[in-house]
Amino acid sequence: MLPHLAAAVLSLTSVTAAPCLVPAADREIVFTAEGASTYGTLHVPAHRAGQRLPAALLLPGSGPTDRDGNQPHASPNTLTHVAAALGEDRVVTLRFDKYGTGRTGLGAYQDHPERLDYPAFVRQARAAYASLRDQPETDRHALTVVGHSEGALTALLLGAEVRPRGLALLQPQAIRLLDLVALQLHAQIAEAARQGQLTPEQQRAIDTAIDAAVAALREHRPVDAAGLPPAVAHLFAGFQGPNSRFVDSDDAVYPPDAAAALRPGTRVLLTCGTNDAQVPCATTDALTAALRRAQAGGPGRVRLPGVDHLLHDAGHPDTPAPAVLDALHRFAGR
Known part of the structure; x- marks a missing residue:
């Protein structure tokens, strides 16, 4: 083969073998929890076709907080912002409408709302985790759970069951309800x-x-x-x-006791904002100590100066504060 022809063949081979880049996208996800449909959003960052990415399940706070972190009269988009931040680190995220919110509604409890207890939300989160694990873009060996407020308590309980690589507990409910x-x-x-x-x-x-x-x-x-x-x-x-x-059933859970069931070495980020009136930093002391006794890995507790419960500070009233984004990026391994 002539030298210039061989070079052309090699060049053509390298071009045709290059993997296709898939752009970032959101898609609607439907999974079954206790026999009823739960609806959510899967955010997949840009990636090479066939590539498996780290993934995180996002869990919302208390009350009628939907997949985006919003309530009927408040739209801070807390979980939408968290998904975007993790997406910058090429982490797939799944956020969903828990019972009583969004398209999911009361789900399996539609006809008997009085039977809805806190363990039901943990079971729904477990079904969501399984759905995320089985997505074609997910690296099932690199799964984490990220919870905000009450969702952080749910993440802690779920983590003891499914044993993810890591947990991010953002402004967590760290004492009894x-x-x-x-x-x-x-x-x-x-x-x-x-x-x-x-x-x-x-x-x-x-x-x-x-x-x-x-x-x-x-x-x-x-x-x-x-x-x-x-x-x-x-x-x-x-x-x-x-x-x-x-x-x-929620009040029956003492979060520091739940920490004892985590797999030793589980990476844990726990954030507390110094301007958080709903979950003051002092309320996380016992949980932080329990995580150390459970031999959880770092980064551990991170104090966020001037940050409130919705992850904002005075300079960023509508978006996560830089200190929050920095903690998330470090947790994701940037």
Whole structure:
């Protein structure tokens, strides 16, 4: 073969053998949880055809928070932003509408909403994890779970079952549910007293009523709302009736105990924002210690200066703060 012809053949071979680049894209995912359909969004970063990528399951916070991290009257797009950040690190993400939100609705509990308890959300997350694991772009040996707020507690419980490579617990619910609610309410009452809206005597009376309400819920007694401000009384009323099964089962979980079941060496990122009024950094102390005892890997707890519960800071009121993005990128291995 002539030299110039051989070079041309080699050049042609290298061009035709080059893998095709698949552009980044979102696609709708439907998977089955407890016999009903759950709907979600799979974000796949740009990649070579046939390539398997690391992947992360994203779990939303409490209440009617949908796959994007939004509620009916608030659209911070928390999980959409997390998916975009991880996508920059070429991580596939799956986020889904948990029970009571989005296209999923109440799913298997449509006809019996009073039966919906917290373990049902963990089971739904387990089904989502299996769906993510089985996607053609997913490297099933490089799976992580990322949860925000209550979703971080779900991630912790799920992690003990499915044993992923890593967990990212973003502003996690790190103490029992009703203890956290009481902490938040006491802080709000203290602030009202500081501003002169309540007298010290009124503050003490309301604090006592809050603690009595928590005790009543835990003892499955009706809450006496007589000493509570209307908004607080309404909150505790919502914890009873059809929602009591969920509240009772969530409150039964002590997150530091859940950490003990993790596989030693599991990489864990735990973030806490110094401006987070919903989950103050101090509430994560016991969980951080439990993760160390469980021999979890780093990076461990990362304090985020000036960051609030929705991952924002003063300079970034609508998008994740740079400190949040840096923690996510380091966790993803950038």
